[in-house]
Amino acid sequence: xxxxxxxxxxxxxxxxxxSVVMMAGCATGGSPSSSAAPENxxxxxxxxxxxxxxxxxxxxxxxxxxxxWIEHRQVIRNVADSLTxxxxxxxxxxxxxxxxxEISGDALTYTFNLRDDVTFSDGTPFTADSVVLALQSAKDTxxxxxxxxxxxxxxxxxxxxxxxxxxxxxxxxTPNAAFLQGTSTTNLAILAASSxxxxxxxxxxxxxxxxxxxxxDQYTPGDGIDLSKRDGYNWASELNDHQGEAYLDAVHINxxxxxxxxxxxxxxxxxxxxxxxxxxxxxxxxxxxxxxxxIESRSxxxxxxxxxxxxxxxxxxxxxxxxxxxxxxxxxxxxxxTIYGEDYPVVQGAFDTTTPFFVSQADALAxxxxxxxxxxxxxxxxxxxxxxxxxxxxxxxxxxxxxTAETPGDVLLQDQLKQVGIQxxxxxxxxxxxxxxxxxxxxxxxxxxxxxxxxxxxxxxxDERVAGSKAFAANAQEAETxxxxxxxxxxxxxxxxxxxRADYYAExxxxxxxxxxxxxxxxxxxxxxTASDVHGFRFTSESFLSYYDIWKSGE
Amino acid sequence: xxKYVLRRIGQAVLVLWAAYTVTFAILYxxxxxxxxxxxxxxxxxxxxxxxxxxxxxxxxxxxDRPLWEQxxxxxxxxLRGDFGTSxxxxxxxTELLAQRLPSTLALSVVAVVLxxxxxxxxxxxxxxxxxxxxxxxxxxxxxxxxSVPNFWIGLLLIQVFAFTLGWFPAMGSExxxxxxxxxxxMAIPTAAVLAQVLTRSFDDTxxxxxxxxxxxxxxxxxxxxxxxxxxxxxxxxxxxxGLLVGATVTGSIVVETVFSRNGVGRLAQESVxxxxxxxxxxxxxxxxxAFVIVNLVVDLLYPLLDPRIxxxxxxxxx
Numbered sequence: 106x107x108x109x110x111x112x113x114x115x116x117x118x119x120x121x122x123x124s125v126v127m128m129a130g131c132a133t134g135g136s137p138s139s140s141a142a143p144e145n146x147x148x149x150x151x152x153x154x155x156x157x158x159x160x161x162x163x164x165x166x167x168x169x170x171x172x173x174w175i176e177h178r179q180v181i182r183n184v185a186d187s188l189t190x191x192x193x194x195x196x197x198x199x200x201x202x203x204x205x206x207e208i209s210g211d212a213l214t215y216t217f218n219l220r221d222d223v224t225f226s227d228g229t230p231f232t233a234d235s236v237v238l239a240l241q242s243a244k245d246t247x248x249x250x251x252x253x254x255x256x257x258x259x260x261x262x263x264x265x266x267x268x269x270x271x272x273x274x275x276x277x278x279t280p281n282a283a284f285l286q287g288t289s290t291t292n293l294a295i296l297a298a299s300s301x302x303x304x305x306x307x308x309x310x311x312x313x314x315x316x317x318x319x320x321x322d323q324y325t326p327g328d329g330i331d332l333s334k335r336d337g338y339n340w341a342s343e344l345n346d347h348q349g350e351a352y353l354d355a356v357h358i359n360x361x362x363x364x365x366x367x368x369x370x371x372x373x374x375x376x377x378x379x380x381x382x383x384x385x386x387x388x389x390x391x392x393x394x395x396x397x398x399x400i401e402s403r404s405x406x407x408x409x410x411x412x413x414x415x416x417x418x419x420x421x422x423x424x425x426x427x428x429x430x431x432x433x434x435x436x437x438x439x440x441x442x443t444i445y446g447e448d449y450p451v452v453q454g455a456f457d458t459t460t461p462f463f464v465s466q467a468d469a470l471a472x473x474x475x476x477x478x479x480x481x482x483x484x485x486x487x488x489x490x491x492x493x494x495x496x497x498x499x500x501x502x503x504x505x506x507x508x509t510a511e512t513p514g515d516v517l518l519q520d521q522l523k524q525v526g527i528q529x530x531x532x533x534x535x536x537x538x539x540x541x542x543x544x545x546x547x548x549x550x551x552x553x554x555x556x557x558x559x560x561x562x563x564x565x566x567x568d569e570r571v572a573g574s575k576a577f578a579a580n581a582q583e584a585e586t587x588x589x590x591x592x593x594x595x596x597x598x599x600x601x602x603x604x605x606r607a608d609y610y611a612e613x614x615x616x617x618x619x620x621x622x623x624x625x626x627x628x629x630x631x632x633x634x635t636a637s638d639v640h641g642f643r644f645t646s647e648s649f650l651s652y653y654d655i656w657k658s659g660e
Numbered sequence: 661x662x663k664y665v666l667r668r669i670g671q672a673v674l675v676l677w678a679a680y681t682v683t684f685a686i687l688y689x690x691x692x693x694x695x696x697x698x699x700x701x702x703x704x705x706x707x708x709x710x711x712x713x714x715x716x717x718x719x720x721x722x723x724d725r726p727l728w729e730q731x732x733x734x735x736x737x738x739l740r741g742d743f744g745t746s747x748x749x750x751x752x753x754t755e756l757l758a759q760r761l762p763s764t765l766a767l768s769v770v771a772v773v774l775x776x777x778x779x780x781x782x783x784x785x786x787x788x789x790x791x792x793x794x795x796x797x798x799x800x801x802x803x804x805x806x807s808v809p810n811f812w813i814g815l816l817l818i819q820v821f822a823f824t825l826g827w828f829p830a831m832g833s834e835x836x837x838x839x840x841x842x843x844x845x846m847a848i849p850t851a852a853v854l855a856q857v858l859t860r861s862f863d864d865t866x867x868x869x870x871x872x873x874x875x876x877x878x879x880x881x882x883x884x885x886x887x888x889x890x891x892x893x894x895x896x897x898x899x900x901x902g903l904l905v906g907a908t909v910t911g912s913i914v915v916e917t918v919f920s921r922n923g924v925g926r927l928a929q930e931s932v933x934x935x936x937x938x939x940x941x942x943x944x945x946x947x948x949x950a951f952v953i954v955n956l957v958v959d960l961l962y963p964l965l966d967p968r969i970x971x972x973x974x975x976x977x978x
Contacts, residue, residue, distance in 0.1 A: 162930035165749045306750040325759075326749055327930075328922040359832065361920045365815060366830050369823040375830065537935040 147656040165326035166309035169294040170255035179649035185294035185315025190342035191646035196461035201342040212280035225297035233267035258287030280599035318351040330358040352656035372396035397637040404457040406558035412550040412624040415580040426484035428621025430477040455623040462610040495526035503528040504549035679948035744938035764923035771846035779854025787862040805852030814845040814918035831920035861893040
């Protein structure tokens, strides 16, 4: 008798692994509030533990110029300083490593005067040459890694030259009025020369030496990041509550996949700050507040969470009437309240409210199912007796929306559209398939977003000339409209007068909604829960967390 | 015997090669272009690149050569222990596995030991007790253990032992305490399968004539079970041990996610979803190697445990 050997195909086992469905946490809101000002003065010392959702599986990278992942950008914000800082309340650009600046009338030349008392954490001084090197490295990185995220900020960059040790000139081949705001972002943070000697890959994995109030000690992809206090730091921007060194000795960041674990750890005192991607569920919010935690919130600047249509030939949304009906068939108030909780803000336009130049389009987005029905009736899409969905010449009014994982929000939206006779087909895809879906136009509605405190960033979604996906941009609008939209983007980025810029962006925002280029679904709100002994919490203009003012009171 | 061992090792190598090749074929036949994938990791799509930029990107990944050349190049490198560089994580795959493997390996070993202890104990007690309420209950417990989803057990354990009692951490891989909850979570379904198989084979073995003889000699129930029945009853259990190793690989995916552990299981899940070819290739080879080695060990142990196999007369052609 011989024993039989069973070999299961390991390849299949590994692929079966792909079908393991992870519990996707459903999202939702908490009540906006702010840390109660503590009675006593800040105390230095102590270590802070922050828990994020999982690390970026597609791109493990903490290089300021390359990374787009908002949690990575948050860490960088505290490790590397930028030329300027942006006031979260007003959008105003204020001095940081640069003391003042001049912009030529044609938006082609920027001159920055720099501080002369700044050093990087490796001891080397920050000078005009550091800025020249940083911008040269940005251009080199862009060549080596096409599409590196920082490219968004240096459109048209020609060269940078050091006038003297603390004056630098930046020259553009084409006007770039958004560059000043760009200099306040983490993506254009200035690193020490040693970091630019490293390869883009090495920088991604933690070879990042900055002049920030914390030093990056260790980045372990998928696991966590350790920061320690920068000794002798003394060049914080005016937006902070204090000057000098940071209060905390160290900050530890852990990546925690399960929402419930992140919430439980904070409630049980195992961590100090829970920083999720999706808003807390009402249940989690209740648990957190009952444990004495404070829930902070701020909208993320940039395009709101929206669906963009495919209006190319042969698609139902090529018909303007259907887009008009769709825009008012979405009940955004109910969406916000049901999915994210009673206090959650209702989305008011193609951008979140914290984006500079934001203009509310709430009236144009008002829920009006009767009117939506009339528009569709007039267009010949009729609801036969007993039918669930409208039809015309035997074709069902059915829209395909590819999604990565079904959320309660998707199902609610599906139901809202059904009320007016529109069928929303949710098809789940793997992240790896997105490029194919977009390129082949196999969708009617597809969602995307971006985080930047400048409306011009939408060009990277909708302007075919620079968009991350040409197909996505081309599909989203009719050819004629696209020309108008591009013109508005150009005007917005070339105009240096803030009032004129505001007019262009107001026109753009109106057009995005009235022409059905953007179908906003919800405001993107960054929530965070802080333990009761954590004080000095401050959101930056990009809704990241500044660790600089944070201190812990003794237990 | 040595010929037999050599042949078995030859088969093992063949299986590894087949696993490697099948994975390569599946990955490269999947819709999706690796260059496009690398770029979409950067939030950019391949259609927005000029042909020249695209070539640069492909050359960086070594994807500009014909498919057969890539295959033999990669296979040759793999034989030298070089599995290339991860698309998503930007570091050599061997380095990545060296970082992640120890934690998964340690967790798996603890889980398998726990599973053996619990599985064998349940089976022993269930069959040693006279048939009655307790024995019946013990015989039914494994069915529950197999059916309850792993992630739910994990979350439940976290809720009770981490948040409420605060005995063990809910996450991470620091200190022995961090092994307890994930290892128990991983061990439960495996222990349940073991207990089921072992209970069945005990029932079969205890009905055999030689057991009746042993009892007639006046041995206690417990002596009969441990000394006479256990060795024979354990044989089928040994056979499924190989499958259990496979179960720990899939189990680690769920458990490492729930307990935020940075191991090979989570790496496998991330890499498959991202179509990170080099990493998936290496993990498949690794898993195949584990299967092959465990099965080889089981095969070589069989004759030692069961003389009937060792003494089977060889059929030779005249």
